[in-house]
Amino acid sequence: MIYFLNTYNKSRHTFSHLLSALLLVTITLSGCKSSSDTVTSSGQADTASAADITKAGAEVSNNDTYEEADNTTILNNGEPFDGSVILNDNFDGSDYIRMSELVEGSSVSNSINIYPTLSVPTDITFIDGNYYIVDCYHSQIIYNDDLTSPLTDWSVLTDNASSGYSLGHTIVSDGSVMLADDTENNRVLVFEKRSDGYTLTQIFNEIGNKPHYIVYNKDTDAFYCWSSYSGEMYIFRHKENDTRMYLTNVITIQRLSDTYVRSFTINDGDLYFVSGLPADGSSNYASQILKYDLYSFSRKESYNVPDNIAGMVQLEHIGDMFYITVSTDIYGNQDAATMICAPSIEDISSGNYETVYDKYFVGGGTPYYMGLINDTWYLTEHRLTDHAIWSFDTDTSGHITSSTAIY
Missing domain, CATH: 2.130.10.10 (YVTN repeat-like/Quinoprotein amine dehydrogenase)
Structure with a gap:
């Protein structure tokens, strides 16, 4: 029975990776995946709440069994x-x-x-x-x-x-x-x-x-x-x-x-890689955030992530909060693009995070890289020509307090 479940889980995710690969090819193989003129399939109201989707995605990813990353x-x-x-x-x-x-x-x-x-x-x-x-x-x-x-x-x-x-x-x-x-x-x-x-x-x-x-x-x-x-x-x-x-x-x-990974983050002597999408559909691994030692590149931790935020862009540790920008879900769908935050990566892994994209940055586009300039944070975004660059401020704990569209 255990063998059957493991085989089923691997087969199901291999199929999802194949779908991801097909979508990656149809979107484009450039680094950003979408130009500002791209039209998406959004517009229909989703019958499930964001919380329900997040919870379901977390349960799917974290309960599956995969080949361990330690052996790579x-x-x-x-x-x-x-x-x-x-x-x-x-x-x-x-x-x-x-x-x-x-x-x-x-x-x-x-x-x-x-x-x-x-x-x-x-x-x-x-x-x-x-x-x-x-x-x-x-x-x-x-x-x-x-x-x-x-x-x-x-x-x-x-x-x-x-x-x-x-x-x-x-x-x-x-x-x-x-x-x-x-x-x-x-x-x-x-x-x-x-x-x-x-x-x-x-x-x-x-x-x-x-x-x-x-x-x-x-x-x-x-x-x-x-x-x-x-x-x-x-x-x-x-x-x-x-x-x-x-x-x-x-x-x-x-x-x-064999994974398209958009960025990494150096933080307190550690190196974080955000979750990416399989480049050719052949990956045997779960969608994960990976943590390595900066000096030895030895792997320290891996965190499974929900399928609906698997196509991540960047991670930043701001105050007491971890922020992640998301380009697509595991299937390469940009309608899942968002920006989330949580007190820990473990919270993000379990689906216990706050979505801040629609609240502070209008939503509807694809948030990309974040960066700090003179105590002010900046966010780049595409698919929306009216606001391609934002600035945002946070309090001492790292929670966003305000945002401004720059260009």
């Missing part, structure tokens, strides 16, 4: 390892995989943004006196020194015409260089400050399969770039007082090698 392999530069990935804070350039490729003559767009609206913005950040927006479906990164000017007053850092940049998702800086993922080209672009502003000076080619999310971590003095379709973390560093970039590690998490 972690590789460092292609070899199994046991120890710390980054041994010290002072990289001296002696131990690395490859150096960046230099861009001859440097490359800068030197143009003004021509688009009056954003098309699937995925990231907003503040670097060296300017706000930067990754305008994903326009394949450009734009910047300006305020958030009140019309978008047609913003300047273009890079775009498809100047560098071939295509459908990138994030940009980040350590104060010396800026790194941006170039998703469709499987590249990472490196920008350095010159007299005329930041300029593209270095490139890394062959960075996984759709690099989708990049962050800088001060504690390890390293950039981390996630390859969303191959389960690989690319780690970049540079020597002190030298801007030449080095690829030092490629960490392969085989548990995630």
Whole structure:
């Protein structure tokens, strides 16, 4: 009887993964999945309440039996390892995989943004006196020194015409260089400050399969770039007082090698991967949030999540609350897009969370990445042209107190 139940559970979820894969193909294989012009099937009233759906989804996911994730392999530069990935804070350039490729003559767009609206913005950040927006479906990164000017007053850092940049998702800086993922080209672009502003000076080619999310971590003095379709973390560093970039590690998490995972979060020495969708329908694993040690990449915890929030985008720990943006359910349906919060990931796993998307951000779109700028949180969103970027404030406990549509 136990064998029958386990076989049934695996077969049912294998079928659901196949449906997910078909939907992923029909939506698009780009990082964002939907342009601002996408029309969804929403409009019919759902007879079940949100609470009922959440509870049912939690019961389905948490009661199933799956292959354990403990047995999957972690590789460092292609070899199994046991120890710390980054041994010290002072990289001296002696131990690395490859150096960046230099861009001859440097490359800068030197143009003004021509688009009056954003098309699937995925990231907003503040670097060296300017706000930067990754305008994903326009394949450009734009910047300006305020958030009140019309978008047609913003300047273009890079775009498809100047560098071939295509459908990138994030940009980040350590104060010396800026790194941006170039998703469709499987590249990472490196920008350095010159007299005329930041300029593209270095490139890394062959960075996984759709690099989708990049962050800088001060504690390890390293950039981390996630390859969303191959389960690989690319780690970049540079020597002190030298801007030449080095690829030092490629960490392969085989548990995630067949799953489309949009982002990761570094928090208090831990590394969280949000739940994703099976890339080809062949995954044997439950939809889970996975927690790893930042230094050794050893797995510490896994949390099953309800099917209706399985297609997650990002996790942020704000005050005492964990916030997660959701793009789709396990079947790839964007009508499930939402933003939730709870005091713990265990609460989210069991379905005990609060939905804040409709309350503070109107709803109806797809919330994407969150980011903190000068004590104010920001949220990017797509499918709704009237509000593509929001700001929101929280109290000391992390609960949202107000929100404002920026663009």
